[in-house]
Structure formats: structure tokens, C-alpha cells
Amino acid sequence: MTSKTVGLRIGLVCLLGGLVASKLVGESAPNPIQLVISAPKGPLDGSTVELTATLTNSSDHDVTIDQITGDTSVGYQTIVRYIGYSHFVQERDLKNQPSSNNGIPLFSMSAITLRPGDHLQETVQLGGTCDLTEPGTYVVQVLRVVPEATGSGVSRLISNKITIQIDPHSESKGAGSK
Amino acid sequence: MSRRFLLLAKLRTVIFLCFLGMSWRSAAAKTIDVTPGVPVIAETTWYYINCMTSAGLGSYSINIAPTQGTVSVADVSGPLPGCPTGSPALPAVQATYTWTAENTSATTDFFELYYILNGQVAAVLDVDVVLSGSGGGCPSSNVVARAKLPDLMKIPLGTFITTKSGTSSSAVSDAVPAASTCTPPPPPTATISANGTDITGTTTDNPMIVVIGEQIVLTSSISNANGASVQSQSWSIPGNLVKSYGENGPVYWSVSPTCANADCQLVLVQASELATDTVTYHWIDALNSCSMQSVNGQQVCFRTVTYTATLSGGESVSAQATFEILQPTPTNPGQPLLSGDIGSPTIVGRYSNPPKEFMQLRRIYNILISNNVSGIEITPNLTDPLGFTGDIYLLQVASSVQVYDRTSGGTEECTYPYAFDHLYSPAEVPENDSPGVFLPDTINRMSLSDSFQTYLLWMPALPDAIPAPLGVLPWGFTGTAEPRGSFFSGLWSIDRKGSSEYVAPFVPNPSYPNQWSNYLTSPSEPHCNTL
Numbered sequence: 001m002t003s004k005t006v007g008l009r010i011g012l013v014c015l016l017g018g019l020v021a022s023k024l025v026g027e028s029a030p031n032p033i034q035l036v037i038s039a040p041k042g043p044l045d046g047s048t049v050e051l052t053a054t055l056t057n058s059s060d061h062d063v064t065i066d067q068i069t070g071d072t073s074v075g076y077q078t079i080v081r082y083i084g085y086s087h088f089v090q091e092r093d094l095k096n097q098p099s100s101n102n103g104i105p106l107f108s109m110s111a112i113t114l115r116p117g118d119h120l121q122e123t124v125q126l127g128g129t130c131d132l133t134e135p136g137t138y139v140v141q142v143l144r145v146v147p148e149a150t151g152s153g154v155s156r157l158i159s160n161k162i163t164i165q166i167d168p169h170s171e172s173k174g175a176g177s178k
Numbered sequence: 179m180s181r182r183f184l185l186l187a188k189l190r191t192v193i194f195l196c197f198l199g200m201s202w203r204s205a206a207a208k209t210i211d212v213t214p215g216v217p218v219i220a221e222t223t224w225y226y227i228n229c230m231t232s233a234g235l236g237s238y239s240i241n242i243a244p245t246q247g248t249v250s251v252a253d254v255s256g257p258l259p260g261c262p263t264g265s266p267a268l269p270a271v272q273a274t275y276t277w278t279a280e281n282t283s284a285t286t287d288f289f290e291l292y293y294i295l296n297g298q299v300a301a302v303l304d305v306d307v308v309l310s311g312s313g314g315g316c317p318s319s320n321v322v323a324r325a326k327l328p329d330l331m332k333i334p335l336g337t338f339i340t341t342k343s344g345t346s347s348s349a350v351s352d353a354v355p356a357a358s359t360c361t362p363p364p365p366p367t368a369t370i371s372a373n374g375t376d377i378t379g380t381t382t383d384n385p386m387i388v389v390i391g392e393q394i395v396l397t398s399s400i401s402n403a404n405g406a407s408v409q410s411q412s413w414s415i416p417g418n419l420v421k422s423y424g425e426n427g428p429v430y431w432s433v434s435p436t437c438a439n440a441d442c443q444l445v446l447v448q449a450s451e452l453a454t455d456t457v458t459y460h461w462i463d464a465l466n467s468c469s470m471q472s473v474n475g476q477q478v479c480f481r482t483v484t485y486t487a488t489l490s491g492g493e494s495v496s497a498q499a500t501f502e503i504l505q506p507t508p509t510n511p512g513q514p515l516l517s518g519d520i521g522s523p524t525i526v527g528r529y530s531n532p533p534k535e536f537m538q539l540r541r542i543y544n545i546l547i548s549n550n551v552s553g554i555e556i557t558p559n560l561t562d563p564l565g566f567t568g569d570i571y572l573l574q575v576a577s578s579v580q581v582y583d584r585t586s587g588g589t590e591e592c593t594y595p596y597a598f599d600h601l602y603s604p605a606e607v608p609e610n611d612s613p614g615v616f617l618p619d620t621i622n623r624m625s626l627s628d629s630f631q632t633y634l635l636w637m638p639a640l641p642d643a644i645p646a647p648l649g650v651l652p653w654g655f656t657g658t659a660e661p662r663g664s665f666f667s668g669l670w671s672i673d674r675k676g677s678s679e680y681v682a683p684f685v686p687n688p689s690y691p692n693q694w695s696n697y698l699t700s701p702s703e704p705h706c707n708t709l
Contacts, residue, residue: 066612069600074536074616103592103704104621106578108613109538111552112606 032059033114035157037124037142043167046132051124053142053159057114065120066146067112071105072122075146080132081139083163109146135168209306212247214277220305222254222272223293229261232268236300242290244307246279249289275307285309364402368497370485371397377499382471382480385502389566390464390688391638391646398455398485398497406489412453414484416467417503418688419447419459420644444690462646463688464503479503504563506636506648513559514684516572516634516651520554523626523657523677525670526614535670537626537659538614539679552610554681556632556651571635571645572602572609575691576628576654580615581709583622592704617659617670625676629654633691634684649686655679 037051053076057063068075114120124142126132144157212218225233238251252274255267273291287307292299369378373395377386388394396415400408422445447459461481468479481503486496508515521541527534539553558570578594602609615626630653635645658676662669 070613071616074614103580103590103594103706104582104618104624105616106580106594106613107536107615108600108611109552110600110602110606110612111610 030058031157032057032061032063033065033157034058035142035144035159037140037159037162039140039162039164043165046134046166049126049132049164049166051126051140051142051162053122053124053144054119055114055122055144055157056119057116060116062116063114064111065114066109067120068107068109068122068146070107072107072124074105074107075109075122075144076124077143077145078124078126079141079143080126082134083137083139132166135166138164138166140164208303209308210275211308211310212275212277213310214280217250217274217276220249220273220275220289221291221303222256222270223301223303224258224268224270225295225300226258226268229258229265234295235269236271236293236295238271238273238303239292239294239299240289241292241302242288244275244287244289246282246284246287247275247277247307249291250274250276273303273305275305277307277309363404366400366402366404366406366489366493366495368485368487368495369399369401370483370497370499371399372499372501378497380499380501382469382500382502385480385500387502387504387565388461389504389563389568389638389640390461391568391636391643392640393458393460393642393644394501395456395458396483396485398487400487400489400495403489404491406491406493408455409488409490410453411455411485411487413457414486415452415457415459416481416483417461418463418466420462421445421447421451421459422642422644460644460646461501461503462644464505465686465688468503473502476507479505504566505646506560506562506568508559509561510559515559515648515686516556516632516684517559518554518556518632518651518653518681520653520655520679520681521551522679523655523659523672525617525659525672535617535668536614537617537624537657537670537672538612539628539655539657540612553612553614553655554610554653556609556611556653558607558634560634560636560648566638566640568636568638568643569604570607571604571637572607573633573635573645573691574600574602574609574611574630575633576613576630578613578629579627580704581625585620585622589709590706591709592706594704613655619661619668623658623660625656625658627654627656631691647688647690649684649688650691651684652682653680 034056036054036056038054039049039051053072055065066075112120126140132138139161140163141161142159144159146156208221210218210220221238223236223238225236227233235253240249240251243249250273252272253269254272255269257265257267271293275287275289277287286309289305289307291303291305293301293303369376371377372386372388373393374397375386380386396413398411398413447457451457464479468481470477471480472478479502480500482498482500484496484498486494488494506515519541521539523537524540526536526538526540541551541553541555556572558572560570562568579591580594581589581591583589600611609632611630613628613630615624617624632651632653634648634651636648637643637645656676656678658673659670660673662671
């Protein structure tokens with residue numbers, strides 16, 4: 001690829017990114033897909049927290065969306081707020097450092113059609129990307145960002161916020177410091 | 179001479195010619211039906227010249243005595259059987275049998291008499307005894323055949339003997355006539371029912387039509403058993419027999435969204451289940467162990483099932499039925515049942531700061547148009563069998579190998595045995611898939627090799643049906659990605675020399691994948707090695 005096309009691509013990325021961002025922020029029509037996350041009840045082990053993301057077609061027409069199989073973390077960014085003595089916020093994305101026994105996230109995307117009222121579920125693993133080793137309460141929200149959707153459009157979704165409680169007994173399982 | 183005597187003379191001539199080459203000592207067999215304690219006339223024999231004239235009086239000698247009763251012999255007189263009314267009584271010898279055995283399970287008896295004339299055995303008379311009401315005691319077919327020997331026999335010197343069962347005699351007034359014939363009960367027969375329909379005796383001309391994946395419940399029944407019980411039974415059913423999925427088994431898989439992995443297992447019919455009166459199974463193919471015949475220009479699979487049972491009396495019964503097994507056919511006969519349109523490895527980005535990039539299989543990469551086309555589209559080419567409807571499932575299993583160079587040095591190889599297992603439901607067919615890998619900035623080079631097998635399944639819309647495998651489409655790709663350089667931090671490009679893709683020809687093969695799970699939310703744990 002020539003430097004000219006690379007430049008075009010960078011420009012396109014910025015342009016499309018801006019368009020998408022403006023669409024996300026400024027759109028007046030409701031998003032046809034609602035993203036709702038939930039977590040298991042009760043105190044959780046901070047090293048293995050899994051969220052269930054439910055994507056529901058809340059519109060009155062069919063909507064195409066990319067279903068992610070494999071490592072769904074490629075399609076999710078997480079925003080985690082710790083509620084404790086020292087409040088802090090983590091914004092976490094994909095694991096950037098492959099460990100010696102984890103490999104690098106594999107994924108697959110399949111464009112599917114959700115009819116009005118239909119939903120699909122994906123599992124989002126928090127433990128691998130966020131530091132949840134501090135016992136206490138966290139507020140979690142996820143952003144679903146599919147890389148260049150193969151379907152007809154829905155690529156960015158933001159979820160509700162949920163509160164999760166991390167069990168003090170899971171402290172020793174994590175790698176974090178206190 | 180009256181007309182009746184002329185006929186008798188002609189009959190004698192015919193019989194004489196028939197026996198001309200035989201020894202004059204003849205054999206005959208009878209079957210009598212008796213009641214315990216009641217004397218029954220077994221045989222009466224006249225030695226005579228004609229209806230008016232006796233040639234003398236013979237005697238009986240018991241050669242083989244009965245085991246369940248007694249035989250008594252007496253001289254009697256009476257008109258010859260077949261002679262005109264008013265014919266004189268002629269002397270005869272008569273044997274009477276009485277069943278005397280008690281507390282025995284026997285229902286038959288046998289004895290043999292010699293008819294003696296002038297000190298020589300003139301005839302051998304075998305008598306089968308059947309206890310009245312016992313059912314299965316009728317003589318075997320060869321005995322019945324022997325019983326058809328003529329009662330009238332000519333011996334040298336132009337004289338005749340006549341034997342007759344059941345002729346009343348004044349000399350044995352309390353004896354009752356024996357039944358002259360035995361009417362055997364109808365033989366036991368077996369029938370086969372499929373899903374409640376009697377299909378016994380169906381052939382390729384009028385087969386029971388079923389479809390792959392359909393549940394078949396074969397049931398046998400035996401009629402006219404005469405109180406006998408089934409000692410052993412077996413089914414002979416050609417083809418691969420799948421009992422169900424949903425019970426414990428060595429291979430697990432699932433095509434039902436409501437079925438958890440542990441509950442979705444393939445169960446084959448066991449040999450012990452073929453030794454009962456009912457067997458439940460599914461044929462999952464119309465290819466193996468078939469009698470292929472041409473019907474309306476198409477090769478059609480026929481299979482004949484056989485049920486065999488051995489009864490407590492030792493008799494064996496069996497029944498057969500023939501099935502015609504249908505399966506979907508290509509909508510376009512010139513094309514395979516499954517084909518794929520595949521793209522090539524390419525770089526896609528995610529709009530974040532800093533940007534994230536991925537290597538992914540896409541069919542179109544155009545710098546000016548969003549890459550909104552999936553990496554592969556797999557399309558079935560199926561038409562439901564005539565008279566049936568069904569759904570198409572695509573069951574995909576995959577493995578993946580990634581080799582990458584760390585920026586910190588060293589090369590890592592990670593293998594994922596089960597990478598993108600997925601079931602495409604009927605609503606998701608044709609299948610669109612875009613496998614890929616994340617490209618972090620901590621590596622210098624990524625080579626990804628994914629191998630896929632997409633199984634084509636068809637499930638009839640029938641109760642308790644299961645998806646039947648029709649074949650598999652192998653496909654995959656190898657992609658190699660490299661960073662563009664420090665100036666383009668975070669951006670990658672494809673090394674075309676290290677990249678390729680393929681869709682192999684569809685393989686018609688009616689077998690399920692060895693191992694598959696629909697609920698792998700992430701790839702299996704990789705096996706990683708530092709190279």
C-alpha cells in the first residue's frame with residue numbers, strides 16, 4: 001500500500017470516527033438496539049467477574065448486528081468506577097500484553113438479523129482487563145465497539161450502569177496491591 | 179352291472195396301475211383326535227374281494243406301542259366303506275385307542291400297527307394321536323402327506339384291503355369315531371409396525387417412506403402364538419442407527435438453543451436394544467447400507483428390516499418390511515450441497531484512541547468503502563424431499579494457530595484446538611463469518627492460520643426428529659500482518675506473500691463432528707510454546 005493510501009486511510013478513520021462519535025452523541029432517534037449488562041448476584045471473585053450483555057432490538061423493524069463469538073473483549077470497552085476510600089476510575093480495553101499462556105484474543109463476527117423484540121447475549125469478562133482486586137463496590141458500564149461492522153450499521157452501543165460487590169476473600173486471588 | 183360298480187371297477191384299475199411297481203406291503207398313516215379316557219376307533223381293516231364277498235380276516239399286531247394310552251384290537255363286521263346301501267356286513271379287524279395317561283404335559287402320542295394276512299405283514303399303519311383341544315399337536319407336514327396315502331390297496335391274488343378310521347362298529351359299541359382329519363391351528367405370524375402403522379411385508383414396490391432424521395419406532399407383535407411365549411427375538415436393521423441426542427453419550431453436541439452441553443449428547447442404538455420387541459432409532463443418511471434403486475430417474479435408498487423371534491415351542495417366526503429413505507436433494511443438481519464465497523485476510527480498525535486494529539477475513543477491502551462484507555458466505559443448495567419440510571443448520575468447528583513475534587523479543591506459537599465452534603440456526607443461514615485476531619502493539623508480526631469445517635445438517639419438521647448430517651465444507655485462511663512502522667504507530671498491513679485462503683470441495687459424508695460445543699463463549703485454552 002502506498003503512503004498516499006495510508007494517508008487516505010488515516011483520514012478516513014478520523015472522519016468516520018468523528019461521524020460515528022457525532023452520531024452516537026448527537027443522534028436524536030433512539031438506538032434500535034438496547035444494551036443491558038448484568039452480573040451474578042452476591043459478592044464476586046474479582047479475578048473472574050463475568051458480565052452478561054444482552055442486546056435487544058427494541059425497534060419495530062429488523063436490525064442487523066454483528067454477533068461476536070470467541071473473545072468478546074475485542075468488541076467491548078469497560079468503564080469501572082471504584083466506590084471506596086479513594087475513588088478512582090478505570091477505563092480498560094483489550095489486553096495489550098499477551099501472556100505466555102493466553103495467546104492473543106481471537107474472535108469472529110457473524111452478521112445476524114434481530115427481529116423486533118429479539119435479543120442475543122454475549123459474555124464479557126472483566127477480570128482479565130480490569131483491576132478488581134480491591135474489595136468493595138464498583139460501578140461498571142461497557143461500551144460495545146465492533147471493529148468495522150459487517151452488518152448494516154449498529155457498531156457502537158453504550159450500556160446501563162451496574163454495581164458489583166467484590167468479595168474480600170477474593171483479595172488474595174488477585175494480583176493487585178492493597 | 180350298475181353304473182356305480184362300473185366306476186368302482188375303473189377305480190380299481192387305476193389304483194392297480196399306480197401300485198403295480200410297489201411291494202404289496204403298503205404303509206399308511208392316520209391322525210386321530212382323542213379325549214382322555216374315551217376309547218376312539220383308530221383303524222378298521224377289511225380284506226375282501228368285492229362289496230359282497232370277504233376274502234378272509236386279517237389281524238393287527240402292535241409294532242410300536244403308544245406311550246400315553248392303550249390300544250385294543252377286536253374282530254368286528256360292517257359294510258365296506260363306499261359300497262352301496264344294503265351291502266352285507268363283512269368281517270374286519272378294528273383297533274381302538276384310549277388315552278390313559280394322567281398328570282402329563284404330553285399332548286400327542288403315536289403307535290404303529292402291522293396288518294397281518296396269512297402270517298405276513300400286509301400293511302403298516304402309523305397312527306398319530308392328538309389330545310383334543312391341545313392345539314399344536316397336529317402332525318408335521320410330512321406326516322400329513324403320508325396320511326394322504328390311499329386307503330384302498332390291492333395285494334396279490336386280486337384281493338383288496340381297505341382301512342378306515344372312525345367307522346362305527348357294533349363290536350366296539352362304546353367307542354367313538356375318530357376325527358378323520360386334523361385341522362391344524364393357523365401358524366404363528368409376526369408383524370412389524372412403524373410409528374403405529376402395520377408395514378409387514380412391504381417391499382420396494384410399496385415401501386414405507388421415511389426421511390433422514392425422522393424418529394422411527396419399530397414394534398413387533400406375534401399372532402396365533404397358541405399360548406407360546408417369545409424365548410428370543412432380534413431386529414436386523416441396516417444402516418447407522420442413532421437413538422437420540424439428549425442423553426449421556428461419548429460425543430456431545432447441540433443444535434438446540436435450550437439444550438445445555440451436558441444434556442446434548444449423541445446416543446447410538448445399542449445391540450441389546452435390537453433384542454426387544456420395540457426399537458427406536460433415526461436413520462441419519464440415505465447412503466450407507468442401502469439397496470439403491472432407480473425411481474423416476476433418481477437413485478433411491480431402500481432398506482429392509484427383519485424381525486425374528488423364537489417361540490417357547492421352538493418355532494421360529496419372522497417378518498420383513500421395506501423402507502424408502504428420502505433426503506434433501508440439490509436445488510441445482512450441477513452444484514454441491516454447500517459452497518462458500520471467501521474473501522482474504524485484511525486489516526480492520528476500531529475507532530478508539532489510540533486506534534485498535536485487527537486482522538480479519540473480509541471479502542471486500544476497499545479504501546473508500548467500508549469493509550462491510552463478511553469474510554465468507556456459505557450457502558446451501560438444498561431442496562426438501564418431496565412431501566417433507568425441514569430446516570437447515572450449519573455447524574461450524576474450527577481450530578486456530580497463531581505465531582507472533584514479541585516486541586520484547588522471542589516468538590510465540592499458540593494453538594487453539596476449538597476456536598470458533600458455532601451453530602448457525604436456520605435464521606442465520608446462509609452463514610456469514612468473519613474470523614480475526616487482535617493486533618496489539620506489543621508484537622511485531624502476527625501469522626494466523628484458521629481451519630474450519632462447516633457441517634451441513636438438515637432436520638425434518640417431525641416430532642422427535644434430529645438433525646441429519648449431509649456433509650462438510652472445509653475452508654480456512656492464513657494471514658500475516660506486520661506493523662507499518664514507527665511513523666504509523668498502531669497501524670498494520672497485510673503481508674500478501676504470507677497470506678492465502680481456500681474453500682475445499684464439499685465432502686458428502688453423513689457423520690457428525692467428533693466434538694463440538696455450541697456454547698464456547700471464548701476459544702478453548704490455547705497451548706502456547708516459545709519458539
